[in-house]
Each structure stands twice: as structure tokens, then as C-alpha cells.
Amino acid sequence: MSTVTSFTIDAKLAPAGKIAGLYADIAAQLWDQPHIAAQSIELCRLALAVQHRAKAEQAERHPAAKGLSQAKIDAVLNENWRKEGGFSEAERALLDFTEYYFMDPQSIPDEVAAKVVGLHGENGLVCLVEALGFIDSRIRLSLVFSNFPD
Amino acid sequence: MGVMARVSGPKVQTGNIIRDSALGLVPETLDTYATLNRSLWTSEHVRPALMELVRLRNARTVNCVFCKSVRYDVAKADGLSEDKVDDIADGWENSKLSDVEKAALAFADIYLFNPAGATPELKARLDKHFNTEQLASLAVGLAAFNASSRCAVSLGGMPESLPVSEISVPQ
Numbered sequence: 458m459s460t461v462t463s464f465t466i467d468a469k470l471a472p473a474g475k476i477a478g479l480y481a482d483i484a485a486q487l488w489d490q491p492h493i494a495a496q497s498i499e500l501c502r503l504a505l506a507v508q509h510r511a512k513a514e515q516a517e518r519h520p521a522a523k524g525l526s527q528a529k530i531d532a533v534l535n536e537n538w539r540k541e542g543g544f545s546e547a548e549r550a551l552l553d554f555t556e557y558y559f560m561d562p563q564s565i566p567d568e569v570a571a572k573v574v575g576l577h578g579e580n581g582l583v584c585l586v587e588a589l590g591f592i593d594s595r596i597r598l599s600l601v602f603s604n605f606p607d
Numbered sequence: 608m609g610v611m612a613r614v615s616g617p618k619v620q621t622g623n624i625i626r627d628s629a630l631g632l633v634p635e636t637l638d639t640y641a642t643l644n645r646s647l648w649t650s651e652h653v654r655p656a657l658m659e660l661v662r663l664r665n666a667r668t669v670n671c672v673f674c675k676s677v678r679y680d681v682a683k684a685d686g687l688s689e690d691k692v693d694d695i696a697d698g699w700e701n702s703k704l705s706d707v708e709k710a711a712l713a714f715a716d717i718y719l720f721n722p723a724g725a726t727p728e729l730k731a732r733l734d735k736h737f738n739t740e741q742l743a744s745l746a747v748g749l750a751a752f753n754a755s756s757r758c759a760v761s762l763g764g765m766p767e768s769l770p771v772s773e774i775s776v777p778q
Contacts, residue, residue, distance in 0.1 A: 458727075473743035476650060479643035480747045483636050490635040510723065562760035563670060570613045570763065579614040583632040586761040590754030597753075598746055600722035601714075605730040 460513045461602045463502070463595035469602045484591045488521040492584035493577060495521040497548055501555045501585070502592045503533045508559040509596050513603070547576045551585060558589050612764030623777045629762050641777065643751055648681050648776045652744040656685035657711055660704075661745060662752045664695045664715045671756035676769035679776055689771075710736045715749055 461469060463484075470477040488495050499522030506514035515534055529548075532541040538552055550572040557565040573582045617631035625631075625641045648655050659682030666674035678687065694702035699712050710732055717725045733742055759765070 470743045470747055472740045473650070473652065473747045474740070476643060476646050476747045476751075477743060479639055479646060480751060482639045483643065486636045486639060490633065492633065558757070558761060562757045565761055567611070567613070567763070570761070574613060579629075580632045582614055583629045583758075583762065586758045587630070587633055587636060587754070589761075590758050591750075593757070594750035594754045597718050597722040598750055601718055601725040601746075604723070604725040604727070606727050 458604065458606055461599040462511070462514045462517050463592060463599055464517050464519075466595050466599045466602065470598070480591075483587075484595060487584070487588040487591055488519065490584055492581045493551070493588065495519070496525040497551050498522070498588050498592075499525055500529060500533055500538075500548060501551055501589060503530060504538075504552055504555045505559055505589065505593050505596055507534060507536060508556070509600065511596050511600060514596055514599065550576050554585065555589060558586070559593070562586075610763065610765075613762050624774075625777050630758075644755075645776055645778060647748050647751060648679060650744050650748075652738075652740045653748065654685050655679065655681040656683075656687040656691075657708065658682065658745075658748050659685075659687050660691065660695055660708055661711055661715050661749050663692055664699075664712055665719060665749060665752045666756055667695065668719045669753065669756040669760060671759050672765050672767070672769055673759055674752070674756045676771055678771060678773045680773050681776060683773060707736045711745060714742075714745060718746075718749055719753070 467477065467481045470480065488498060499519050502519065503515060526543065528541070528543055529538070532538040532543070533552070538544055538549075544552070554565065554569050554573050557569055570582060573585060577585065614629045614632065616627055616629055620627045623641065625644055626637060630637060630640055647658060650658070659679055663675065691704065691708075694704050695712060700709060704712070713729060714733055717729060737745065
């Protein structure tokens with residue numbers, strides 16, 4: 458067995474052919490769009506990794522998120538970002554949404570979604586749920602394949 | 608669940624349900640998203656009826672009313688019946704589904720409920736029925752369906768229920 462993360466899962470999926478390439482392409486495109494900053498997407502990825510208790514995933518750093526402060530990374534990894542003062546209101550809205558998303562998308566309160574729309578626009582909310590969907594699915598698959606013999 | 612839709616779709620409608628949905632607000636991924644959705648149903652590795660069972664198991668679990676109400680015509684043409692759809696409810700292990708179908712659902716359930724709980728025993732069960740290409744294809748399909756249905760639920764506007772309807776794969 459070898460440890461797999463969302464950064465390495467594509468090698469496991471490659472035998473699927475074209476659809477694996479398309480799935481990887483969308484995941485990559487979500488780090489390079491104008492709606493949500495890559496640094497903010499990275500905070501959400503780390504928050505999902507924490508919720509999944511995915512240690513190897515937590516140790517990864519996405520290259521598109523260069524410049525993200527270590528203090529913010531630590532606060533997310535230690536699950537105390539709500540108490541830390543360094544986060545912008547826009548980042549807090551994304552992280553709050555992400556935690557509800559992980560628990561159950563049905564549980565997301567209207568006011569939490571409205572906050573994201575207010576600070577990031579409708580395009581931003583759609584981009585966020587797309588990104589969460591692809592990151593979450595890649596972490597889930599990584600956890601599954603990490604427990605499968607090579 | 609958010610009753611009111613949290614975003615509006617794109618202003619220009621094309622007749623393609625993916626492009627006309629809220630996903631149209633993120634044009635950077637839209638073409639690839641539409642191509643992936645189309646390609647999942649023409650995979651050379653997994654039959655449409657089996658892919659549809661996995662999609663519907665995910666839809667039930669996420670409780671995406673839109674996703675649950677749809678049947679893809681390619682899957683029905685490939686042998687998907689409403690009896691089979693009924694069998695994917697909780698307790699499917701004791702249903703009349705085939706061993707291949709049950710193995711696919713076991714894979715879906717570990718992904719959906721406890722991905723860290725996957726075991727070598729599950730892999731051995733999957734290996735009895737699927738080669739590497741087929742398992743990878745099921746994985747991509749499941750991941751894409753899960754991302755889509757969670758997206759739909761997150762964006763609100765989900766009705767309490769919808770009648771079952773058959774649709775073609777958006778081109």
C-alpha cells in the first residue's frame with residue numbers, strides 16, 4: 458500500500474483514460490480562475506483535509522497558493538481559525554461554508570451561503586462549491602486507494 | 608436544505624442543462640465539465656447501466672432530489688430497470704442485484720460513508736469483478752457524480768420531490 462493524496466490520485470485514476478484526464482483538468486482549472494483566490498481555495502482544501510482526518514493531505518501545499526501565511530495554515534490545521542485574528546471576512550465566509558459543506562451540504566444555512574455571495578458574488582459561490590466538490594472527491598478517493606494494496 | 612435558489616443561472620440559455628445551470632457562472636471549467644459528463648456515459652470500460660446504479664446510489668446518499676429523479680436513457684437502453692433502482696436502497700447487500708452490481712455499490716458506499724475504512728478485503732472483492740481500467744472508471748464516475756450532486760444541494764432551490772424522468776445525456 459502507498460499513501461495517496463489529492464496531489465497524486467490522478468496516477469491511480471489514469472487507467473480510466475479520457476475521463477480521468479478530464480477529471481484532473483477540472484481540478485486543475487479550479488486553482489486558476491478569477492472568482493476565488495488560490496490561497497483561499499488552499500485554506501478550504503486544508504479544512505477539508507482536517508475534517509477527513511487525512512494526515513498526508515494536510516502535509517501537502519498547493520503550488521498555486523504561494524504566499525499563504527503559515528499562521529493561517531496552522532490555524533486551519535489546528536481548527537482554531539475562528540479564534541485567530543488574521544483572517545479576512547472573505548476567508549472566514551469560505552471556511553465557515555466549507556465546514557458545513559463537509560458535514561452535509563443540506564445543512565448549509567442560508568445566511569452562510571448568503572455571506573459567501575455577498576463577499577465573493579454568485580460566481581464565487583458556484584466556483585467554491587465546484588472546488589469543494591472536486592477537492593473533497595479527490596481526498597475521498599485518496600483515502601480509499603491508500604488502503605488498497607498496490 | 609436551502610429552499611430558495613442561492614444563485615441564478617446564466618442569462619443566455621443554450622438548451623444544454625449543464626451549460627444553462629449555475630455551472631455556467633464558472634466558464635473556466637464549463638467546457639471540460641460538460642465533456643466529462645458526456646464522456647462518462649460512453650466509457651469503454653463501464654456499462655451505462657452499472658454507472659447509473661452508482662450515480663443513483665450517490666444521489667440517494669447526498670439526497671439530491673434532481674439527481675434522484677433522473678434516469679439516463681443510455682442506462683435504460685442498457686438494461687436499467689426501476690426494480691434495480693429500488694434495490695439500491697440501504698440493505699442492497701440482501702437484494703437481487705448481481706455480484707458485480709453489489710461490488711460496485713460496496714465501492715460507492717465506502718467512498719460515500721467511510722473512505723478511510725477501505726480495506727484490502729474490499730479491494731479483493733472488487734478485483735474479482737473489475738480490472739484496473741474498470742475500477743478507475745467507476746472511481747472517476749463516482750467522484751464526478753458526488754461533486755455534482757453536492758454542488759446542486761449546496762446551491763439551494765431543491766424541491767421536496769420530483770417525478771422520475773428520462774433524459775438524454777446532454778451533448
